[in-house]
Amino acid sequence: MSPHVLILGGTTEARRLAAGLAARPGVRVTTSLAGRVTRPAALAGEVRTGGFGGADGLADWLRAHHVDALVDATHPFAESITANAVRAAAATGVPAVVLRRPGWRPGPGDRWHEVASTAAAAEAVSRLRPGSRVLLTTGRLGLAAFAHLTEQHFVTRSVEPPAPPLPQHTEVVLARGPFTVAEESELLRAHRVDVLVTKDSGGEATAAKLTAARALGLSVVVVRRPPLPEGVTAVPDVAGVLDRLGFGG
Known part of the structure; x- marks a missing residue:
């Protein structure tokens, strides 16, 4: 069976990740969007829109759609979504990765x-x-x-x-x-x-x-960004996520 990756999206990195996964033969990728923007940019792979109903609803979706890996590539301030993703992954045993681009740092003159x-x-x-x-x-x-x-x-x-x-x-x-x-x-x-x-x-x-x-x-x-859930370490870029999922190189 083709591996199925669910991306919780809405960011530029999520779009790039979907394109990278969809380009790999035999990989099924679904990106989930919150639906707050009526005309989102085009995405590679399948797209679903709307919430899951919390961590339990997301866990049910992971099981029902035979998801093999979950990537939280939402906005760094989507605190509740990240918490739900971590809980759903733990409940189902689905491997999960959090993709977060590095934050800004002030420089001279700021x-x-x-x-x-x-x-x-x-x-x-x-x-x-x-x-x-x-x-x-x-x-x-x-x-x-x-x-x-x-x-x-x-x-x-x-x-x-x-x-x-x-x-x-x-x-x-x-x-x-x-x-x-x-x-x-x-x-x-x-x-x-x-x-x-x-x-x-x-x-x-x-x-x-x-x-x-x-x-x-x-x-x-x-x-400042809210902290990640305890024990969670973010991957800073798409290449790192692909490596973590075994699609690097």
């Missing part, structure tokens, strides 16, 4: 203020002078943490329009990345941004905004 959560980021923003202009790149689901702030002006960028609650003074920019440093610099200048707020997503695809902020001398509030 003006970072690192915080532990979006709530802490909102607290940091609340201390800014009234009228400060803040670019929020924390994702649609993270905007609620800032909804109570009325003294600052916010610009938020997302692929699709965010749902309420939003801060009172919010301008929404609809765009799909990745963006170049020049594009990020133009956005920051055009909206007269004083402070950038972002999550430590890591990777090159979304790092241009940090380069642009550094060049413009802007402060950046960076939300």
